[in-house]
Amino acid sequence: MIYVLQTIPGLGQLAWREVENTIPAEDERSAPRLMALRAVPGRDDLVIFDMRAGPKALLKLRVSEDVFVVAARGFKVAYDERGLRQIHAAVRNSEAIQDALNIWRRATGSSKQNGSFRVIARTVGNQKFMRRDVGRAVADAVRDGWPGRWHPVEEGEDLEIWATLIENELLCTIRLSDASMRQRDKIKHLPASLRPALAAAMVQLTYPSANDVFLDPMAGSGTLLLERAAAGRFAEIHGGDINGDALAAMQINLRGTRGEINLSRWDARKLPLEDGEVDKVAVNLPFGKQIADESVLPTLYREVLSEIARVLRPGGRAVVLAGNVRVLESARYGAARVLKPLDKHRVIVLGQPATIQEYVRQEGPVRRYVAPPKTRPSNDDDDDDYAA
Numbered sequence: 064m065i066y067v068l069q070t071i072p073g074l075g076q077l078a079w080r081e082v083e084n085t086i087p088a089e090d091e092r093s094a095p096r097l098m099a100l101r102a103v104p105g106r107d108d109l110v111i112f113d114m115r116a117g118p119k120a121l122l123k124l125r126v127s128e129d130v131f132v133v134a135a136r137g138f139k140v141a142y143d144e145r146g147l148r149q150i151h152a153a154v155r156n157s158e159a160i161q162d163a164l165n166i167w168r169r170a171t172g173s174s175k176q177n178g179s180f181r182v183i184a185r186t187v188g189n190q191k192f193m194r195r196d197v198g199r200a201v202a203d204a205v206r207d208g209w210p211g212r213w214h215p216v217e218e219g220e221d222l223e224i225w226a227t228l229i230e231n232e233l234l235c236t237i238r239l240s241d242a243s244m245r246q247r248d249k250i251k252h253l254p255a256s257l258r259p260a261l262a263a264a265m266v267q268l269t270y271p272s273a274n275d276v277f278l279d280p281m282a283g284s285g286t287l288l289l290e291r292a293a294a295g296r297f298a299e300i301h302g303g304d305i306n307g308d309a310l311a312a313m314q315i316n317l318r319g320t321r322g323e324i325n326l327s328r329w330d331a332r333k334l335p336l337e338d339g340e341v342d343k344v345a346v347n348l349p350f351g352k353q354i355a356d357e358s359v360l361p362t363l364y365r366e367v368l369s370e371i372a373r374v375l376r377p378g379g380r381a382v383v384l385a386g387n388v389r390v391l392e393s394a395r396y397g398a399a400r401v402l403k404p405l406d407k408h409r410v411i412v413l414g415q416p417a418t419i420q421e422y423v424r425q426e427g428p429v430r431r432y433v434a435p436p437k438t439r440p441s442n443d444d445d446d447d448d449y450a451a
Contacts, residue, residue, distance in 0.1 A: 064162060065098065065133040066118065067236050068110040070126060070260055073410030073419075075100045075108030077264045078126040082112065086120050101229050103185055105411060109227070111234070118170045118239050125247075125263035125293060130170075130240045131225060134163035137233030143191045150228070151200045154235050155208035163237050164210065167222065170239040177212040178221035180205055188230040201226040201235060248293070251312040253284045257347055261384070261410065262286040266294050268382045268408075268421055269343040274298050278341045278374065280331035280367065281305075285313035287345045292320045301336065303327040332366035333431070339376040346371070350386035350415065360387070362434045364394035369432035372399035372424060381422040384410075388418040398432040401425045 070078045079097055088094035093115045101109040110127070121130045135157035140146045168174060182205070184198035202215045205224065213222065223238040247259045265287060269277070273296035279287040282302035291300060302317075303326065304310055310328045317324055329335060331346075348364060364385070371381055381402060385391040388407065395402050405421035 064115070064166060065111065065113050065136075065159070066121060067131040067133060067234060068112075068121070068124065068127040069107045069129040069131065070110070071128070071258060071264075071410060071412075072102065072105060072108055073408055074126055074260065074264050075102070075110050077267060077408065078108065078124070079110050079112070081124055081126045081263075081267060082110070082121075085124070086114070086116065088116075101227075101232075101234075103187055103227065103229070105414070106185075109234070118166055122170065122240055122244065125290060126260055126267060128240075128245045128258070128260045129238060130244070131236035131238050132163045132166045132170075133234060133236050134160050134224070135233070135235040137235075138231065140228060140231045140233050142189065142231070146190060146228075146231075147192055147196055147200045150197060150226070150233055151204045153233060154201050154204035154226075157235070160209055167237045167239060173221065175221055176210070178214075179216040179219070180213050180222035180224055181216055181218070181220035182224045182226055184226045184228075186228045188228070190228070197226055197228055248289055249284070249286060249316055251284055251315040253309060253312055255350070255413065256284045257286040257384075257412075259286055259290060261412065262290040262345075263294075264408075265345045265347075265382045265384060265419060266290045268419065269345055269380050271295050271297070271343070275342045276340060277301070277343045277345075278336070278371075279303075279346055280329075280334055280344070280371065281346050281348065282313055282326075283309050283347065285316040285326075287347070288313070288324070288326075289316055289320070291343075291345070292317075292322060292324070297322060298342075300324045301327075301341070303329040303331070303334075305330050332363075332370055334370050334374055336374040338373055338429075341374045342376060342379045344371050344375055344379070344381040345383075346381075347384045348386075348391070350412075350417070360390050361394060364391055365398035365432050366434060368394050368399040368402065369429060372401050372429040373431060375402075375424040377401075377424050377426045379424045381424065383420045383422065384412070384417060385420065386412070386415060386417050388420065391418070391420060395422075399429065401427040401429055 095114040099111045137153035271294040288302040402422040408419040
């Protein structure tokens with residue numbers, strides 16, 4: 064059966080990597096097989112793949128936000144009015160409809176043979192028809208041709224159908240997941256909090272192991288800490304933030320999580336940790352829009368990166384999310400050259416371009432970076448402007 068995973072723009076490859084690493088296969092023939100990666104620009108990455116196993120394991124994935132089963136596909140869809148007739152025919156006559164409905168019933172526990180449905184339509188390209196026209200063509204096909212009796216509604220639907228037309232390729236899918244897959248175990252949210260799927264991808268890039276001492280020095284509401292705890296066994300987790308509200312949210316979100324977890328209010332530029340004490344680091348550095356004065360970012364990044372380099376053992380890995388990769392690299396070069404850059408992954412965060420940068424800690428001493436004194440008086444009240 065063909066499935067689709069939906070995730071944050073830029074994470075498609077990492078979502079597929081998670082499938083390869085976590086979905087069991089009895090033999091090579093039964094292993095998931097990647098068919099295509101597609102994108103709805105600025106909105107989602109789509110991972111299209113074939114898999115013999117049922118959907119249960121897919122609903123436990125962390126780097127994906129939604130899971131769909133494909134009910135119909137269409138190719139070479141015309142850009143003019145003929146395309147709507149092609150869409151209707153593809154959705155009405157697909158041989159995959161009955162299997163897709165059966166998988167939906169297995170995934171959701173529903174036994175319904177009849178009921179209501181809603182179509183969510185999306186288009187990418189220069190079609191001469193509107194998105195709502197695609198939705199109408201799909202809805203007519205479902206009502207007229209799908210097994211059972213299905214009627215369209217505006218809300219409160221039993222069946223959620225997504226019709227995505229990317230240039231001349233149509234994907235008509237049934238959603239198997241619900242909102243809980245996106246939010247996971249997170250209870251308390253703060254402005255600019257990481258989405259769990261993005262945090263899961265960053266944790267995955269640290270290559271978690273059972274002996275990890277893991278650190279997020281600017282933990283905010285604790286999303287990265289939650290995802291590291293969910294990724295498997297660890298030795299210790301350390302997280303903190305300069306902001307008291309962030310620490311309170313972190314404590315709520317991590318309550319009940321098993322293992323040695325240490326949460327603190329601290330300044331990420333002066334961590335109360337020993338040199339080389341940490342094996343893995345993942346951190347979301349503040350973007351310019353998160354603080355009042357973007358001019359403080361270069362100095363802040365230098366101070367935080369030098370502390371990460373100091374507490375990270377040689378051979379340890381750091382994964383850093385930043386809005387401005389040039390500022391990030393300049394900061395590393397100026398204060399933490401022992402952090403060797405590895406791969407980078409471009410993503411969209413809150414509608415803004417950002418970069419996940421991987422590092423490995425090389426041998427060599429690191430001293431705590433001390434910013435030069437200011438040349439003129441400052442009106443800054445305190446350090447809380449640096450909170451992640």
